[in-house]
Amino acid sequence: MLRRMCWLFPDRESSRTSATWNAAFWQTYAEVAKELDLSWERVTPESVAVDALDPARPRVRIDGAPVSPEDTLFITSLYSLPYQAADVFNQLALYAVLEQAGFYLPHPTSLATLCNDKLASVLFLRDCPVPPIPTVRIGSGRDLVYDDYEASIAALPYPALAKPSGWCASRGINLARDPHDVCGLLSLAQGGDTALVFQPYLGRSTVDYRVYLVDGEPLGVLVRRPGDGALYTQFSTGGSLAYTDLPDELRPAIAYFRDKLPVPYLCADFLHDGTRFWLSEIELDGTIQCPDARSPEAVRTQRELIAARFDAYRRGHARRFAGTP
Numbered sequence: 001m002l003r004r005m006c007w008l009f010p011d012r013e014s015s016r017t018s019a020t021w022n023a024a025f026w027q028t029y030a031e032v033a034k035e036l037d038l039s040w041e042r043v044t045p046e047s048v049a050v051d052a053l054d055p056a057r058p059r060v061r062i063d064g065a066p067v068s069p070e071d072t073l074f075i076t077s078l079y080s081l082p083y084q085a086a087d088v089f090n091q092l093a094l095y096a097v098l099e100q101a102g103f104y105l106p107h108p109t110s111l112a113t114l115c116n117d118k119l120a121s122v123l124f125l126r127d128c129p130v131p132p133i134p135t136v137r138i139g140s141g142r143d144l145v146y147d148d149y150e151a152s153i154a155a156l157p158y159p160a161l162a163k164p165s166g167w168c169a170s171r172g173i174n175l176a177r178d179p180h181d182v183c184g185l186l187s188l189a190q191g192g193d194t195a196l197v198f199q200p201y202l203g204r205s206t207v208d209y210r211v212y213l214v215d216g217e218p219l220g221v222l223v224r225r226p227g228d229g230a231l232y233t234q235f236s237t238g239g240s241l242a243y244t245d246l247p248d249e250l251r252p253a254i255a256y257f258r259d260k261l262p263v264p265y266l267c268a269d270f271l272h273d274g275t276r277f278w279l280s281e282i283e284l285d286g287t288i289q290c291p292d293a294r295s296p297e298a299v300r301t302q303r304e305l306i307a308a309r310f311d312a313y314r315r316g317h318a319r320r321f322a323g324t325p
Contacts, residue, residue: 002317004067005033005310006043007075007285008094010087025287025302032306038314043074045087045094050101058101069102073317076105077285078112080166082192104320106264106313107284115284116166118197125260125279129252130270133278136198137165140189153182157200161232165195168283175201175231201231202273208233209277210286211250213266214308215315216258220301221246222289241291243301249277257282264312 013021026042033040043062051059060067076095080088095109107115114120119137126132136156138149162185164172176182176198189196208224223244224233233239246254250270257268267286271278288309290302 002071002073002314003038004072005038005040005075005313006062006067006072007041007077008045008048008091009042009079010084010091011042011044012083012087025289028290028302029288029306032303033310036307036310036314038310040310045090048094048098050097052101060098060101060103069104070321073104073106073313074098075285076107076109076112077283078116078166079168080116081168081171082194085192104317106316108263111261111263111284115282117195118163118165118281121281122279125282128256128260128279130250130277130279133199133202133271133280137195138186138198139195140186141193142190144186144190147183149182149186150179153179153198156182156198159201160198161201163197163199164189165197167194170232173232202271202278204231205274206232207272208280209244209247209250209270209272211246211254211268211270212286212288212305212309213254213257213268214305214312215264216254216262218246218250218254219308220288220305222291241289243291243298247272247277253279264316265309 029040047063049061049064051061060072062072074095076091076098078088078091092109092112095105095112099105099109114124117137119135122132122135136152138152158177160176160182162174162176162182172194174181174185176185182198186196204226206226210222210224211218212220212222221244223242225240226233227239230239253268253270257266261282263284265284267283269280269282269286271280288302288305290298292298
């Protein structure tokens with residue numbers, strides 16, 4: 001019987017950042033899991049050791065304590081902010097080891113990089129009823145000085161938003177007004193050997209809709225609006241968050257995701273430019289936030305979504321060991 005949910009996450013947060021995320025959702029995750037007779041915890045990749053002296057019966061330990069596929073699952077979503085870059089390969093390799101050792105991974109190893117890279121997601125979802133936003137991806141390695149990327153941006157409309165291809169939390173987003181800005185942003189990204197994606201800027205009135213899908217069903221929608229003077233929707237720049245109803249225009253996309261990605265939990269982010277919707281990105285471990293801790297309804301919605309997510313993990317784990325699809 002499932003008892004333990006372990007999120008593999010590099011231990012590189014600062015004390016300030018760790019406290020912020022703990023208050024925003026980690027503590028609530030742990031509380032809701034306990035109410036469901038489960039545990040939810042962050043586990044560093046280096047704390048997991050695997051004894052496969054007998055490959056037919058691998059033994060997995062977390063900080064020396066044994067765990068089994070029957071009682072533990074691992075969340076294997078890849079995070080790749082700059083200070084986590086050294087961990088990326090170790091995370092991916094460990095995901096593969098655990099998968100081969102028989103553990104249930106709600107998010108299969110094969111989806112880790114696919115959902116981490118913005119262009120990979122766009123190409124994978126190119127036939128979505130709500131079309132993905134057009135994207136150009138450019139690496140920023142040592143040969144950037146030769147400007148070989150110029151042909152790839154020849155048709156790029158300006159202004160364009162520049163984003164790191166694999167970061168999260170709306171960090172690193174900038175506006176490029178012309179090819180000169182593209183060159184400058186790529187040069188800065190070169191310092192961290194970071195690939196960038198460039199996408200048409202949809203305007204200051206663009207609103208972001210995050211749809212929480214649990215076993216393919218849209219159980220919640222978080223609308224994110226930009227703050228005064230902000231170029232895009234980001235809570236840290238004064239943006240606002242609120243739960244809302246699912247727009248009818250997104251229902252065909254929800255049915256599409258149900259068939260395309262039959263996973264227990266998924267966040268699909270859509271942008272509305274004032275006229276139409278665009279598919280922005282997908283996240284297998286999108287955070288479930290509370291827009292207003294003073295609002296009993298918002299608190300209840302957050303906790304209900306978290307509980308539904310964990311119950312979906314538990315159902316998936318049960319099906320896995322019952323031998324049913």
